[in-house]
Amino acid sequence: MSKPFLSVENLVVDYHVPGGTFRAVDDVSFTVDKGKTIAVVGESGCGKSTIAKALMRLITPASGRIELDGTDLASLSEAKLRPLRSKFQMVFQDPYGSLDPHLTAQDIVAEPLKLQGVRSRAERNKAAAKLIDQVGLPANSLDKHPAEFSGGQRQRIGIARALASKPELLVCDEATSALDVSVQAQVLRLLKSIQEETGITYVFISHNLGVVQEISDSVMVMQRGKLVESGTTASVLTAPKEDYTRKLRRAALDPSTMRGVKPRHLVRSLALSGQSR
Numbered sequence: 001m002s003k004p005f006l007s008v009e010n011l012v013v014d015y016h017v018p019g020g021t022f023r024a025v026d027d028v029s030f031t032v033d034k035g036k037t038i039a040v041v042g043e044s045g046c047g048k049s050t051i052a053k054a055l056m057r058l059i060t061p062a063s064g065r066i067e068l069d070g071t072d073l074a075s076l077s078e079a080k081l082r083p084l085r086s087k088f089q090m091v092f093q094d095p096y097g098s099l100d101p102h103l104t105a106q107d108i109v110a111e112p113l114k115l116q117g118v119r120s121r122a123e124r125n126k127a128a129a130k131l132i133d134q135v136g137l138p139a140n141s142l143d144k145h146p147a148e149f150s151g152g153q154r155q156r157i158g159i160a161r162a163l164a165s166k167p168e169l170l171v172c173d174e175a176t177s178a179l180d181v182s183v184q185a186q187v188l189r190l191l192k193s194i195q196e197e198t199g200i201t202y203v204f205i206s207h208n209l210g211v212v213q214e215i216s217d218s219v220m221v222m223q224r225g226k227l228v229e230s231g232t233t234a235s236v237l238t239a240p241k242e243d244y245t246r247k248l249r250r251a252a253l254d255p256s257t258m259r260g261v262k263p264r265h266l267v268r269s270l271a272l273s274g275q276s277r
């Protein structure tokens with residue numbers, strides 16, 4: 001059997017806090033095959049974003065391995081990581097805050113190419129224009145600034161920027177959470193079609209089980225830094241083994257805790273028993 005594209009083993013992440021350390025991720029292991037999507041779910045503060053930051057090596061794990069296509073990112077020095085960084089990129093939650101308001105859409109998307117050493121401005125602009133078209137934005141978007149776009153359009157720019165360096169792994173941290181339901185669905189469709197075309201692998205962090213059902217092949221459920229349960233999306237969402245997962249599912253179905261999930265859609269998706277997509 002071939003090795004998984006991403007293999008995280010016994011990941012531990014500590015934050016320095018006054019008087020000591022706080023263990024935000026505690027001995028978490030998971031794998032994802034190339035071209036597949038794993039979702040990370042769990043209540044606020046369970047360590048989802050910390051896993052994302054560790055995968056991006058924005059923080060250094062205390063211990064464990066993050067093997068991407070056979071290379072352990074967890075132990076590499078920044079100098080050794082730099083040439084590999086284009087292989088793994090991230091899309092952030094906030095399409096309002098994550099784009100530089102002074103730059104045009106074309107400049108924002110072209111920026112990673114500059115960092116990658118594409119010297120010719122014309123070449124960078126051409127590649128950026130192609131990406132902007134690929135994520136479904138009109139050609140007249142090129143010279144516009146972030147403030148002139150809607151939330152969904154801004155998120156598309158964020159996705160185009162993340163794709164500019166042709167990553168093989170994309171970590172989406174609540175990438176559709178700030179969008180309304182119909183725009184969320186459009187962005188999910190876009191991400192899926194990009195995956196079908198390019199074979200990119202996704203780690204998709206979301207509190208929204210409806211979104212998770214739509215996008216992911218497998219799910220891992222986190223609680224207070226630990227992995228509670230994992231498996232195929234169909235098995236974890238329709239027949240959870242753990243009480244905590246059942247509680248999350250109930251919370252997702254409770255209108256008072258619902259954040260942007262269409263109840264009808266979620267009920268329908270949860271009713272699909274044991275089928276993989």
Ligand SMILES: Nc1ncnc2c1ncn2[C@@H]1O[C@H](COP(=O)(O)OP(=O)(O)OP(=O)(O)O)[C@@H](O)[C@H]1O
Nearest residue numbers: 015016017022024043044045046047048049050051
């Ligand atoms: N820089 C930091 N210093 C100290 N503690 C931190 C830091 N960043 C996060 N934490 C703590 O680590 C834990 C995990 O945080 P993390 O942001 O990974 O959670 P999350 O699951 O992504 O939450 P949310 O869904 O609310 O974004 C939380 O208890 C948080 O308070």
